[in-house]
């Protein structure tokens with residue numbers, strides 16, 4: 001587990017960060033690995049080395065600090081109020097507001113609710129821009145979702161959208177166009193974007209990178225730089241969870257089953 005987490009923390013977090021960031025990343029990655037350790041059981045192994053489970057490129061190459069972080073958090077995991085391992089989701093940058101898990105996977109997770117994250121807004125991957133030919137945009141929305149192009153109000157609005165706060169759908173929920181579908185179709189960094197027409201293109205201006213659920217890595221890096229501890233960072237992104245030793249968790253979850 002020590003060697004595995006060294007490689008995962010480096011692959012997922014990169015070099016050059018503070019110890020407390022690496023510790024919180026180790027906590028996330030250990031919790032995730034313990035919870036999903038049998039994910040590939042049918043294929044004869046535990047977890048894969050891709051983003052599907054957690055990226056694992058190789059063992060430590062850049063910094064011994066990662067090894068220290070993994071050691072200093074040995075055995076520590078996050079559990080919910082019933083002492084079950086939590087879904088320790090993380091992503092590169094939330095763009096200033098984390099996502100409801102519901103928007104991404106149609107399923108609610110009690111300890112993960114959307115909130116405004118002020119730590120990541122001036123960081124590297126905080127904003128992005130992408131231009132898409134209007135013909136492609138229109139064709140997708142019309143053929144797949146029957147967008148009302150002939151409607152006198154909505155028709156001319158097809159290239160225009162603003163979301164001051166994260167929403168799940170393009171324009172209006174009743175149109176039934178999930179932003180996650182648009183993200184997937186056009187390979188967008190996130191679903192948190194505004195757009196407007198310009199020439200024969202749609203210009204998308206977006207915030208954040210990734211699904212936006214759980215821990216925001218660039219926010220966590222910034223918190224660590226400001227001097228927050230890994231526990232403070234973990235509880236900021238996962239309010240209401242407990243951080244305990246895995247052996248204790250095993251004890252409580254077995255006890256829970258017996259009662």
Ligand SMILES: [Zn+2]
Pocket residue numbers: 039040047048049050052053054
């Ligand atoms: Zn996998």
Ligand SMILES: [Zn+2]
Pocket residue numbers: 093094095096097117119120121216218219
């Ligand atoms: Zn963030």
